[in-house]
Amino acid sequence: xxxxxxxxxxxxxxxxxxxxxxxxxxxxxxxxxxxxxxxxxxxxxxxxxxxxxxxxxxxxxxxxxxxxxxxxxxxxxxxxxxxxxxxxxxxxxxxxxxxxxxxxxxxxxxxxxxxxxxxxxxxxxxxxxxxxxxxxxxxxxxxxxxxxxxxxxxxxxxxxxxxxxxxxxxxxxxxxxxxxxxxxxxxxxxxxxx
Amino acid sequence: xxxxxxxxxxxxxxxxxxxxxxxxxxxxxxxxxxxxxxxxxxxxxxxxxxxxxxxxxxxxxxxxxxxxxxxxxxxxxxx
Numbered sequence: 580x581x582x583x584x585x586x587x588x589x590x591x592x593x594x595x596x597x598x599x600x601x602x603x604x605x606x607x608x609x610x611x612x613x614x615x616x617x618x619x620x621x622x623x624x625x626x627x628x629x630x631x632x633x634x635x636x637x638x639x640x641x642x643x644x645x646x647x648x649x650x651x652x653x654x655x656x657x658x659x660x661x662x663x664x665x666x667x668x669x670x671x672x673x674x675x676x677x678x679x680x681x682x683x684x685x686x687x688x689x690x691x692x693x694x695x696x697x698x699x700x701x702x703x704x705x706x707x708x709x710x711x712x713x714x715x716x717x718x719x720x721x722x723x724x725x726x727x728x729x730x731x732x733x734x735x736x737x738x739x740x741x742x743x744x745x746x747x748x749x750x751x752x753x754x755x756x757x758x759x760x761x762x763x764x765x766x767x768x769x770x771x772x773x
Numbered sequence: 774x775x776x777x778x779x780x781x782x783x784x785x786x787x788x789x790x791x792x793x794x795x796x797x798x799x800x801x802x803x804x805x806x807x808x809x810x811x812x813x814x815x816x817x818x819x820x821x822x823x824x825x826x827x828x829x830x831x832x833x834x835x836x837x838x839x840x841x842x843x844x845x846x847x848x849x850x851x852x
Binding site: 602606609614617622626629630633634637638641704705708709727728752755759762769772 | 791792798799806808810814817820
């Protein structure tokens with residue numbers, strides 16, 4: 580990890596240096612943004628394909644870096660590429676003939692005695708929730724990820740998704756509604772009020 | 774994680790409960806694969822290495838095609 584003035588360099592400086600051919604500057608950009616890119620990719624496409632999608636995202640960003648105009652933050656621009664790459668991957672995966680998994684994945688049964696019951700229950704709820712999130716249509720899933728998991732502002736989401744602010748709010752409301760319905764239809768009681 | 778102010782949304786009771794549940798996921802984010810950065814850089818180096826020759830080949834091919842089209846251009850019809 581870099582410590583000192585180099586680690587403080589703004590994204591714009593690193594972008595300019597990358598465009599001058601300095602690969603180390605791009606490496607720092609990747610280091611700086613890899614976690615959010617990976618998290619968003621993983622939540623949209625699932626953990627198995629998240630690394631491929633993250634790699635594609637950064638490669639696309641590298642080749643399009645001269646098109647970055649700086650009207651939005653670099654992070655927002657990068658998340659726009661992440662989102663598009665992830666949705667393309669989901670669409671591609673849907674065309675592949677694969678078996679569907681109707682049931683939530685089983686919990687790994689590692690040393691259940693050592694884990695307190697509350698921790699086991701928490702993990703089970705987490706896995707069920709992750710599974711229900713993947714059941715959402717991809718466009719809704721990415722909206723929920725950006726807002727409710729990553730905490731982006733509405734303005735940032737509007738830039739990432741290239742849609743008006745009103746549409747973001749409307750779609751987010753529908754996305755939450757769809758997830759609530761999916762959870763209500765679950766055998767597990769999520770205690771969601773009417 | 775960038776913890777946004779999702780609580781500032783005007784939420785229905787069910788949506789509020791949902792965001793409480795989603796805290797489970799916010800608290801356990803996917804962990805980035807340690808090999809991601811080297812993998813990206815390998816890809817960049819490799820693609821950068823082949824990009825210039827490919828651009829050159831493309832430019833030469835376009836120039837040849839242009840030249841051939843001029844040489845074998847059908848004569849103008851003056852009738």
